[in-house]
Amino acid sequence: MFMEGIQQHSSLKVINQKFLVPAHLHLECDSDHARIERAEKKMDVEVRISHDWYLFVKTVRGKKPFNVYEMKVNDFLSFSSLLQSLLVRRHVDNKNEKVTWLNIRWLQYTTDFGISNFKYPLFEEEPFCQLDL
Known part of the structure; x- marks a missing residue:
């Protein structure tokens, strides 16, 4: 998705x-999720479809009300075809070293389509590895 966006x-x-x-940082949205979960526990109506969630979250009150936008089907894009035609998920990087996907903490995309830089730690001084997809 990012590769496509940077091209366009x-x-x-x-x-x-x-x-x-995971479990090492507190994000601003965590308190929003907690607020929604607290309101859900007090709710006496069962939420069955996504539109119900949309209506419910709009009613959750707090110091700052949520801005809720209802997504339509055409708001969602599928990029799975790129992995079936143009791109390949590699298991080794450009130095022929094994890529441990679950340990990657930083991906970087540039205008060079199909090339992705990555790092396992989030340290600025750590050099990027390169992956040709």
Whole structure:
């Protein structure tokens, strides 16, 4: 998705995607999720479909109300065809070293389509490895 986006938007030169280590950080949205979960426990109506969630979250109150946008089917894009035609999920990097996908914490995409840089730690000074997809 990021590779496609960087190709279609000339203002984008680099996209950095960072993955946080689970259970080590508190994100601002965590308190929002907790607020929704507390309201859900008090709810006496069962939520059965996604539209019900949309209506429910709009009613959750707090200091700052949620801005809720209902997504339509055409708002969602599928990029799975890229993995079946243009791109291949590699198991070794450009130095022929094994790629441990679950340990990657930083992916970097540039205008060079199909090439992705990655790091296992989130340290700035750590050099990127390169992956030719």
